[in-house]
Amino acid sequence: MPAKKNRVRIPSELAAQVLFAADRACCVCRAKGKPIQIHHIDDDPSNNKFTNLAVLCLDCHDLTQIKGGFGRKLDADQVRLYRDHWIGTVAESRRSSAPEISDLEDRELELRLATSVAEINLEKEDWADLALHYAGIGNVELRDKYTEKAIASGVSDEMHCLLREEQGMPERIPADVIQREIRRLSEGPHASQAQLARLLRTLGRTQDAVRAYVNGIIEDLDDQRPFAAAFYLKEIVQSGLVEGLFIEALKEAREKGDLWWEIRALEELGWHDELRSVVRSRRGEIEEKGDPFQLRVLYRYEGDREAYADVVELIERAQQTVTDEDGTSYTVYRFDSDDDSDA
Ligand SMILES: [Zn+2]
Known part of the structure; x- marks a missing residue:
C-alpha cells in the first residue's frame, strides 16, 4: 500500500459550499437521500x-x-467531468425554477396547506393573518374583507401598515400611525434602517427611502456585514427606487424648463418614445440654441445619420483634457464660436 498522504480537514465553510453546489447529491448517480461524502478527485487528501x-x-x-x-472503474477525469456537469445542472435549475411551484404535486400540496392555514386562522379569529394569507394566494376579495375586519378590531401600527401595503393602498394609512411607525423604526430597540426604508418606499417617499437604505448599508459595511450590504443594494435597484429617483429628476427638470436634464433623465430611464417626441417637438429650439450635446440626441432620435455624424465629430474635436495645478485632470469641451466650418 502506498504511504498515506497527510489528511487536512476540509474547512467547514468550504465543505458547505461543495455540498450546496452539488445540492447534497452524488455527482455520478445523482440519487437523492443516499449517504454522501466529499471526495478528493486527485486522491490527495491535503488538496482542499x-x-x-x-x-x-x-x-x-x-x-x-x-x-x-484497465484501471479504476471511475477515474479522476471521469469524476471531474461528472462533477462539472452536475454543478452546472444544479446552478441552472436554481436559476430557472427558484421562485416557482414546479409540478402538479407541489400545487396540490400548496392548495391543501392554503385551506388548512385559512381554517386555523379563522378558528383563532386572527383576521390580520387571514388577510395576509389571502393576499398571499391572490384572493383579493377575502384579503380586503379581513383587512377591514382586522383594522376595525385593532392591530399594531406595524400590522396596520403591512395590511394596507399588501392591499396596495398605503394612502389609507392614518397619519398618526405612520408617524408612530417611523419613530419606532428610527430609534430604540426596533430601529431598523431597512424596515424604515421599505415603509418610506411604500409611502412613495423615494428620496427618504433611498437615504434610509443607504444609511443602513453604511452601517452594514461598518459592522462587516457584506451580505446585508449587498442584499439591500440589490433591493434598492430591484424595487424601482433608482428609476424613482430619475423620475423625480425628470419632474424637477420639467418644472424648471431645463431641457438638457429632461433629456438626460429620459435617456437614463430608457423611455425612448417619450424622448423622441420631446426632442421632435422642440427641434426648433434645440437647433436655434445649437448645443452640440442636445443636437446629438436630436439627430440620433430623428435618424438623421449625416447630421448625427457631423455633430459627433464636432464634439470629439472639441474634447480636451485639462490638468489642474494640483494634478487633477478633467475633460472640457471647447467649441470655437468663430469656427464657422460647421455652419
Ligand atoms: Zn452515487
Missing part, C-alpha cells in the same frame, strides 16, 4: 481546493477505488 472536491455517494466512491480491466 474547491475544484478538487466532488460529492459522491458511498457506492460511487467505491468505484473510484476498485480497479477494473
Whole structure:
C-alpha cells in the first residue's frame, strides 16, 4: 500500500459550499437521500481546493477505488467531468425554477396547506393573518374583507401598515400611525434602517427611502456585514427606487424648463418614445440654441445619420483634457464660436 498522504480537514465553510453546489447529491448517480461524502478527485487528501472536491455517494466512491480491466472503474477525469456537469445542472435549475411551484404535486400540496392555514386562522379569529394569507394566494376579495375586519378590531401600527401595503393602498394609512411607525423604526430597540426604508418606499417617499437604505448599508459595511450590504443594494435597484429617483429628476427638470436634464433623465430611464417626441417637438429650439450635446440626441432620435455624424465629430474635436495645478485632470469641451466650418 502506498504511504498515506497527510489528511487536512476540509474547512467547514468550504465543505458547505461543495455540498450546496452539488445540492447534497452524488455527482455520478445523482440519487437523492443516499449517504454522501466529499471526495478528493486527485486522491490527495491535503488538496482542499474547491475544484478538487466532488460529492459522491458511498457506492460511487467505491468505484473510484476498485480497479477494473484497465484501471479504476471511475477515474479522476471521469469524476471531474461528472462533477462539472452536475454543478452546472444544479446552478441552472436554481436559476430557472427558484421562485416557482414546479409540478402538479407541489400545487396540490400548496392548495391543501392554503385551506388548512385559512381554517386555523379563522378558528383563532386572527383576521390580520387571514388577510395576509389571502393576499398571499391572490384572493383579493377575502384579503380586503379581513383587512377591514382586522383594522376595525385593532392591530399594531406595524400590522396596520403591512395590511394596507399588501392591499396596495398605503394612502389609507392614518397619519398618526405612520408617524408612530417611523419613530419606532428610527430609534430604540426596533430601529431598523431597512424596515424604515421599505415603509418610506411604500409611502412613495423615494428620496427618504433611498437615504434610509443607504444609511443602513453604511452601517452594514461598518459592522462587516457584506451580505446585508449587498442584499439591500440589490433591493434598492430591484424595487424601482433608482428609476424613482430619475423620475423625480425628470419632474424637477420639467418644472424648471431645463431641457438638457429632461433629456438626460429620459435617456437614463430608457423611455425612448417619450424622448423622441420631446426632442421632435422642440427641434426648433434645440437647433436655434445649437448645443452640440442636445443636437446629438436630436439627430440620433430623428435618424438623421449625416447630421448625427457631423455633430459627433464636432464634439470629439472639441474634447480636451485639462490638468489642474494640483494634478487633477478633467475633460472640457471647447467649441470655437468663430469656427464657422460647421455652419
Ligand atoms: Zn452515487
